Structures are given as structure tokens and as C-alpha cells.
Amino acid sequence: MSQSEFDIIHRYFSGPSWPLSQDVVLGAGDDCAILNVPGGKELMVSTDTLVEGVHFPMNWDAGLIASRALRVNLSDLAAMGADPLACTLALTLGSAEEIWLQQFSDAFRSLSVEFEIPLVGGNLAKGPLSITIQVMGTVAAGKGLRRSRAECGDEIYVTGLLGEGAGGLKVIQDQRSESEFADLLMAYCHPHPRLIAGQKLLGLASAAIDVSDGLMADLGHLVRASGVGAQLNFDEVPISENLIKLVGTEQAREMALTGGDDYELCFTAPAELRSQILSTDFGVMVTRIGKVTAAGAGVTLLDGNGQAIDLAATGYLHF
Amino acid sequence: MSQSEFDIIHRYFSGPSWPLSQDVVLGAGDDCAILNVPGGKELMVSTDTLVEGVHFPMNWDAGLIASRALRVNLSDLAAMGADPLACTLALTLGSAEEIWLQQFSDAFRSLSVEFEIPLVGGNLAKGPLSITIQVMGTVAAGKGLRRSRAECGDEIYVTGLLGEGAGGLKVIQDQRSESEFADLLMAYCHPHPRLIAGQKLLGLASAAIDVSDGLMADLGHLVRASGVGAQLNFDEVPISENLIKLVGTEQAREMALTGGDDYELCFTAPAELRSQILSTDFGVMVTRIGKVTAAGAGVTLLDGNGQAIDLAATGYLHF
Numbered sequence: 345m346s347q348s349e350f351d352i353i354h355r356y357f358s359g360p361s362w363p364l365s366q367d368v369v370l371g372a373g374d375d376c377a378i379l380n381v382p383g384g385k386e387l388m389v390s391t392d393t394l395v396e397g398v399h400f401p402m403n404w405d406a407g408l409i410a411s412r413a414l415r416v417n418l419s420d421l422a423a424m425g426a427d428p429l430a431c432t433l434a435l436t437l438g439s440a441e442e443i444w445l446q447q448f449s450d451a452f453r454s455l456s457v458e459f460e461i462p463l464v465g466g467n468l469a470k471g472p473l474s475i476t477i478q479v480m481g482t483v484a485a486g487k488g489l490r491r492s493r494a495e496c497g498d499e500i501y502v503t504g505l506l507g508e509g510a511g512g513l514k515v516i517q518d519q520r521s522e523s524e525f526a527d528l529l530m531a532y533c534h535p536h537p538r539l540i541a542g543q544k545l546l547g548l549a550s551a552a553i554d555v556s557d558g559l560m561a562d563l564g565h566l567v568r569a570s571g572v573g574a575q576l577n578f579d580e581v582p583i584s585e586n587l588i589k590l591v592g593t594e595q596a597r598e599m600a601l602t603g604g605d606d607y608e609l610c611f612t613a614p615a616e617l618r619s620q621i622l623s624t625d626f627g628v629m630v631t632r633i634g635k636v637t638a639a640g641a642g643v644t645l646l647d648g649n650g651q652a653i654d655l656a657a658t659g660y661l662h663f
Numbered sequence: 664m665s666q667s668e669f670d671i672i673h674r675y676f677s678g679p680s681w682p683l684s685q686d687v688v689l690g691a692g693d694d695c696a697i698l699n700v701p702g703g704k705e706l707m708v709s710t711d712t713l714v715e716g717v718h719f720p721m722n723w724d725a726g727l728i729a730s731r732a733l734r735v736n737l738s739d740l741a742a743m744g745a746d747p748l749a750c751t752l753a754l755t756l757g758s759a760e761e762i763w764l765q766q767f768s769d770a771f772r773s774l775s776v777e778f779e780i781p782l783v784g785g786n787l788a789k790g791p792l793s794i795t796i797q798v799m800g801t802v803a804a805g806k807g808l809r810r811s812r813a814e815c816g817d818e819i820y821v822t823g824l825l826g827e828g829a830g831g832l833k834v835i836q837d838q839r840s841e842s843e844f845a846d847l848l849m850a851y852c853h854p855h856p857r858l859i860a861g862q863k864l865l866g867l868a869s870a871a872i873d874v875s876d877g878l879m880a881d882l883g884h885l886v887r888a889s890g891v892g893a894q895l896n897f898d899e900v901p902i903s904e905n906l907i908k909l910v911g912t913e914q915a916r917e918m919a920l921t922g923g924d925d926y927e928l929c930f931t932a933p934a935e936l937r938s939q940i941l942s943t944d945f946g947v948m949v950t951r952i953g954k955v956t957a958a959g960a961g962v963t964l965l966d967g968n969g970q971a972i973d974l975a976a977t978g979y980l981h982f
Contacts, residue, residue, distance in 0.1 A: 373888070374810050375742035375873055376800070377708035381700040386688055386693035389783060391751045391797060395790035423694035432710045434753070434795040464708060471714035472791040476753040477708060481695070491693050507817055568899060569692070 347467045352440055356449035356465065357433075363457045370466055377464035379430055385482040387429070389416055390420035394475035401516070406444045407451035409475060411534050414455050417477040418537035418558070419555055423554035425489040425542040426481030428461035434476040436469045487546050494551035494570035494612040500634040501539050502582065503608045503626060505531075507596055510603025511587045520590065527586050535607035541626035545611055550620060554609040558602040560655070563610055563643050566600065570612075573641040576634040577600075579648045584596035601645070601655065611635050665686055668787045671759055671771060674679065676752075676785065677789035682776045686748055687743035687783055696783035698749055704801040706748070709739035715792035722833065725763045726770035730853050733774045735875070736798045737856035738926040742873035744808040744861040745800030746932035748779035753795040755788045794836040806865050813870035813889035813931040817955040820940065822857050822927045822947045823903065824850075824879055826915055829922025830906045846905050859973045864930055867940060871930035877921040879974070882962050889931075892960040895920075920964070920974065922978065931955055 353372065359560055364371055370378035381387050394400055394413045414431070421428055433452070435443075461479065512532025517527045522529055536553075545552060553566045559581065567574045577639055578597065587596040610626075621630060637644075647655040683690055689697035712898025713719055714731045731734065733750070740747055752771070756763075768779050775782055780798065783976065834844045841848055857873075864871060872885045878900065886893045905913040927947075932940055938948060956963075964972040 365683075365783050370807070370809065374870075376709040376745065376807070377741075378802075379706040379708060379806075379808050381706055383702060385701055387698040387706065387799075389698060389749070389751060389799070390695040391784060391786050391795075393753045393755055393786045393788040393795070395788050420694040424697075430708070432708060432797060434710050435710045436712055436714055436793060454700040465710060467710050467712045467795070469712040469714050469793070471712075471715050471793060474755060474788070474790060474793065477710070478711075478753075478797045480706075480708070483697075485699075488689070488695070489691065559911040574725065587958070618742060626853075633892050648777055663944050 347603050352445065352626055353470055353572040356445045357463065362432065362453055362463060364462050365460065368462050371462065372465045377430070378479070379464065381417065381482055382619040384485055386485045387490060388421055388424050388476065388481040388483060388488060390417060391418045391476060392420070393474055393476040406447035408533050410448045410451035411455060413477055414452060414609065415441065415535045415537050417479045418459055418461065418539060418659045419554045419556065421479050421537065422538045422542035423489065423552050423609055424483060425487065425546040425637040426483045427543060428459055428539065429480045429482050430462050430464040431477055431479045433463055433465065433466035436471040436474045438470070438473060459537070459658065470479050483528060483546065489542065489545060489549055489552040491551055491553050491566045491569040491612070494566060494572050494636050496572055496636055496638050497615060498550050498612040498636040499615050499618060499632055500563070500574060500610065500612050500636060501630050501632050502555070502559065502610045503541050503628045503630055505582050505584045506555065506606050506608060507583050507600035507603050509535060509585050509605030509607065511590055511601040513605065514590065524653040525586060525590060528590065532605060535605065537607060538609045538628060541609055541628055544626050548612050548617055553611055555606040555608045556604055559610060560601050560643055566610065567636070567643060571639050573637040573639055574634055574643045576643055577636055580631065580633045582629070582631045587658040623648050670944065670963065671787055675764045676782065676929060679895035681772055681782060682779065683781050684854055685782050689972055690781065691784045693748070693866030696749065698783065698799070700801055703804055705804045707740060707745040707800040707802060707805060707807060708797065709736060709796040710795060711736045711739070712793055712795040722866065725766035727852050728787060729767045729770035730774060732794045732796055733771060734854050734856050735926065736855065737778055737780065737858060739874045740798050740848040741857045741861035741870050742808065742928055743802060744806065744865040745802045745860060747825045747858065748784040748799045748801050749781050750796055750798045752785040753791040757789070757792060772837050778856070796967045802865065808861065808864060808868055808871040808930070810870055810872050810885045810888040811817055811892050813885060813955050815891055815955055815957050816934060817869050817908060817931040818904050818930065819882070819893060819895065819931050819953040819955060820949050820951050820953055821878065821929045822945060822949055824901050824903045825874065825925050825927060826902050826906050826922050827917040828854060828926065830909050832854050832924065833909065844909060846903065847909065851924060854924065856926060857928045857947060858933050860928055860947055861923045863943060865944050868930040868932050871928055872928045874929050875926045877923040878929060879962055885929065886962060890958050892956040892958055893953055893962045894956055895962055897964050897972055898930060899950065899952045901948070901950045
């Protein structure tokens with residue numbers, strides 16, 4: 345793609361409609377982009393790859409691919425409380441089809457404007473379709489939300505509704521009514537990176553992670569990194585009426601715990617900040633779902649009576 | 664690869680033998696890495712993808728792939744005069760074979776130490792083999808070597824020998840003696856990013872680019888970005904005896920002009936800096952090969968008598 349690479353970048357991925365910012369000293373087109381990291385800030389960096397047929401269905405709409413790829417990456421910035429600075433895009437595709445490139449780049453540009461994350465560089469290679477995005481953001485030095493700083497006695501919260509991503513995937517797989525389950529589909533196709541919530545949690549949350557692998561797994565990562573344990577109240581995990589309508593209450597709860605692809609934030613905070621947290625406008629609902637305990641037990645699930653539930657023994661974990 | 668991804672990263676891509684630095688505030692393992700960009704510095708960012716069967720031969724040695732991938736990316740930092748800060752690795756592979764991962768990660772770690780570029784994050788996905796690396800570096804604010812600042816009257820230089828990368832590829836393709844042409848093979852498999860030369864050129868060079876697509880093409884990018892033209896002296900382009908031995912003088916010169924994969928630096932500098940440049944130790948030989956002219960003509964090739972050569976008309980451009 346050596347010759348046409350320049351044409352494609354010029355035609356689809358550059359021009360005055362693409363956003364820049366005062367911290368982009370030099371955008372795409374040189375050997376490197378040049379970025380300014382403002383004084384007193386630290387740089388946050390994360391990268392993710394989506395491969396066709398693995399992370400999204402074959403022959404998926406190009407605009408959906410761009411949207412999901414960038415949103416999933418932005419979610420990692422959100423989980424650290426970072427303010428988006430810039431991103432790069434390494435796009436590998438089999439052939440340079442005009443319609444595909446137009447749809448992909450239109451969607452990418454539109455999100456780049458919406459989330460104020462200029463595209464400052466990239467690479468175009470010939471090969472099986474895959475999209476690798478690296479996002480960069482900034483946060484006040486020393487203030488970034490890490491996974492590793494939850495403390496025994498902290499309370500556990502989650503933004504938004506859980507299980508929606510897994511529900512949306514099921515709507516697609518089972519070819520259910522797209523209009524009836526539009527919210528679930530949206531949650532899967534266009535997950536909303538909780539950037540504002542992450543930034544507002546700076547100074548409030550003791551630890552945070554985004555829910556990409558499922559709440560049980562991701563909260564597990566957080567408590568291991570922090571050297572603590574957690575009790576999760578099964579009944580308090582927020583699920584939607586739509587998800588219950590799709591799969592019933594029991595499976596909805598299971599999807600909320602293990603489904604993944606939600607890209608909500610799970611965070612911990614000292615108990616004395618509860619009223620402040622519950623009265624803050626994070627741009628999304630926030631639900632208290634458990635508490636941080638001493639190390640050793642990992643994540644324990646409790647029923648409404650405070651009794652431990654063995655999730656594996658319930659037989660729910662079948663999908 | 665959701666479950667084993669963590670195991671693989673833990674086993675092959677982390678641990679005390681992997682380098683960090685004081686500017687890595689937080690390495691891999693959280694939602695983002697956290698980097699410190701020292702005060703007064705700007706951040707340089709570049710990304711490149713290598714796909715199996717496109718950018719390197721099928722079933723190539725894993726250590727060679729890691730080496731070539733990281734070196735090619737570092738060359739972009741070199742071309743801006745940047746000091747390596749950190750990198751991320753997005754690795755897509757079909758299956759997690761132990762020997763492959765061990766060889767790949769050993770080579771990557773060893774280069775990461777050699778070039779002082781800590782690996783601070785990444786992604787592991789299942790799919791056709793491809794490697795996307797993003798490198799980040801720093802340079803004193805406003806001092807980075809851009810392509811766009813060459814001026815009429817400047818002189819044109821190149822580091823090292825040209826055509827070596829293309830020669831090495833030909834040795835592989837034609838299955839020639841590996842010991843006889845070891846230097847060419849090395850140049851193709853383990854290109855040397857000219858980081859020290861790039862950094863020493865800060866304040867001397869007016870513009871720079873790395874030679875990845877071939878000297879004619881890359882110098883073409885540089886003069887277009889700068890709004891100037893260039894005259895290149897055909898006889899002065901540095902080629903090796905080895906390359907001449909492999910393909911003869913005429914084709915050696917052609918490979919030096921159009922072969923690509925050399926990852927040397929081509930740079931311009933004001934004529935009055937010539938003696939300073941030719942007496943500086945850049946860690947590699949530097950050859951003056953032409954001069955910057957007024958805009959309009961692109962890159963003109965001159966023979967020993969100062970007569971223009973039409974490269975296309977010579978019939979050399981056949982590979």
C-alpha cells in the first residue's frame with residue numbers, strides 16, 4: 345500500500361474538518377507527531393486492538409467498527425480520570441474500498457470531534473482487517489485513578505447499567521428485534537466512555553477500573569492490585585428492565601456480573617464520601633454495590649440476606 | 664485470548680529484567696500507563712504496523728520480527744531528534760506458542776534495554792500475525808527536526824550507506840550466501856535507528872527524514888513539505904562494495920536511490936555548517952550528496968558532469 349497510503353491518508357484522514365488542539369504542536373505527516381503535555385500534568389497511554397471476526401462480527405458496518413474501537417480505547421482513559429489529548433490509528437485492511445474508508449473515517453472524525461481527541465498519526469497496512477488505536481490523555485501529576493489504591497472499608501460503586509453490552513451482543517447473535525432492544529444494541533455498538541465521570545472522580549475515588557471483562561473479573565483485578573478483598577451485593581447491581589425482558593431476571597443478573605463489554609466504571613471510595621458521591625452529577629447514574637474488605641477472599645457475592653452466593657454453583661455461568 | 668492474555672503478559676512481557684525509567688510513573692498493568700514528560704520537553708509520537716507476509720516473510724524468526732519492528736519504529740524518533748521515552752506493543756497472533764513468545768519477548772526486551780525505551784503497555788489479540796508498536800520520545804520544546812524546514816541553498820546529507828536494506832532483502836529472496844553478505848542481511852534484519860545522530864543534529868539540521876521508502880521518495884517528501892526542490896549528485900550517494908558485489912554498480916546505485924528499508928537519516932543543513940557537520944561524530948558516517956534548490960523541480964538527479972539524469976529513462980526502475 346506504499347503509494348496509495350499517502351493518498352488514502354490525505355483523502356480520508358486529514359483536512360480542516362479533523363480536529364486539532366492547542367496541545368497538538370504538529371499533527372500527522374512527519375516522522376512523528378509533536379504533542380505538548382502541559383506543565384504539572386502526567387501523560388496517560390493505552391492501546392487496544394480489535395480484529396475482525398474476533399472482536400466484532402465479520403462484515404460489520406465500518407462506522408460501527410470505528411465507533412466501537414475508539415470508544416473502547418477512550419474508556420481506558422476514563423478509568424484513570426484522564427482528559428483526552430490525542431490518538432493514533434494503525435489500520436490494517438485487505439483492500440482500500442472507497443465506501444468502507446469513507447464510512448470509517450467519517451465516524452472516526454465525528455467521534456474525534458465529540459471527545460476532543462485529535463488524530464495525530466497512524467499507519468495504514470495491507471492485511472486482514474484490524475484496528476489498533478492508542479489513546480493519550482493527561483491528568484494532574486500524581487492524581488490519576490489507579491486500580492491499586494482501594495482500602496479496606498472503602499465502598500464500591502459502578503456507573504450506569506451493567507449487562508447491557510452482553511445483552512446487545514445477544515440481540516445481534518439471536519437476531520432479536522432491533523427496535524425493541526435499541527438501548528442494548530447501542531450499549532454494545534457505541535459504548536459510552538465515562539470520561540466526565542472519571543475526571544469528576546479525581547480526588548474522590550480511591551481506585552477505579554473500567555468494566556470490559558465483566559464486573560466480577562474487573563473488580564477482581566482491582567482488589568488484587570490493591571491487596572484487598574470485596575463484598576458485592578447481588579441485588580444492588582444495576583440492571584435494566586430491557587435486559588430482564590430479553591433474558592429474564594436471573595440471566596440478566598448473571599450478564600451484569602460476568603458479561604463484559606459494558607465500559608462502565610467500577611470505583612471505590614472512602615465511606616465518609618458517600619453522600620458527596622451520591623449527590624455529584626457524573627453525567628451518568630452511580631450505584632453503590634458493595635464494600636472493600638480485608639485481603640484474602642477475592643470478590644464475595646452476597647444475597648439480600650448477606651449470605652454468600654457461589655456463582656459457579658448456581659449454574660448460571662453457562663455462556 | 665481473554666484468560667490467557669494476563670498469563671502471557673505476566674510470563675513474557677513483565678518482570679524485573681524489563682527496563683523502566685524515572686519517567687515511567689506507572690508501567691503496564693492498569694487501564695493506562697502513566698508517563699512523565701519532563702518540563703520544557705515536547706512529546707514525539709509515531710506508530711507502525713508490520714504484517715506477516717507483507718512486511719516480513721512468512722514464518723520468519725520471532726526474534727527477527729521483534730527486532731525489525733522496534734528498530735523501524737525507533738527510526739521515526741531518530742528522524743525527529745527525539746530521545747526515547749517509552750513504547751507500547753499491540754501484538755496480534757494466531758496461537759500462543761511458547762517458543763515463539765519466548766524468542767519474541769527476549770529480543771524485544773533486549774532492544775528495550777539497548778535503546779532505553781521501556782515497554783509500558785500493550786494489547787494481545789488473537790488473529791493473523793501482526794505487530795503494531797507505538798514509540799514515544801521527547802525533545803526540547805520547539806527543537807524537533809521536521810521535514811518542512813529545509814531552505815533553498817541548504818546542503819543535503821545522508822547517514823551511513825544506502826541500498827543496504829534492499830540488498831539484504833535480495834540476499835534472502837535469491838538465497839545468496841548469508842556469510843558473504845552478512846552486512847547486507849544485518850542492514851535488512853536489524854536496521855540501526857540513528858538516534859544519536861538525530862539528537863546531535865538538533866540545532867544543526869534544518870530538516871530531516873528517515874529513509875524508509877527509498878532516498879528519492881523520502882527526499883521528495885522532505886522537499887515537498889518544505890516547499891523547495893533538490894539536486895542530488897548520483898555519484899556521491901554512498902554505496903558499499905558488498906552491494907556492488909551482489910548486483911553490480913548500476914543496480915547498486917539504483918537500489919541506493921529507490922530501494923527503501925535503509926532507515927538512515929537524510930537531512931539538510933545551511934552551507935555554512937558544512938565543516939561543523941563533517942567534523943562531528945554522529946556515530947555513523949555522514950555524506951554530503953546534494954543541495955536544496957528553489958521550489959518547482961522536485962528532486963533532480965545529476966551525473967558527475969552536473970547533467971540531469973532521467974532515472975526512469977535509464978530503465979533501472981524495474982524492481
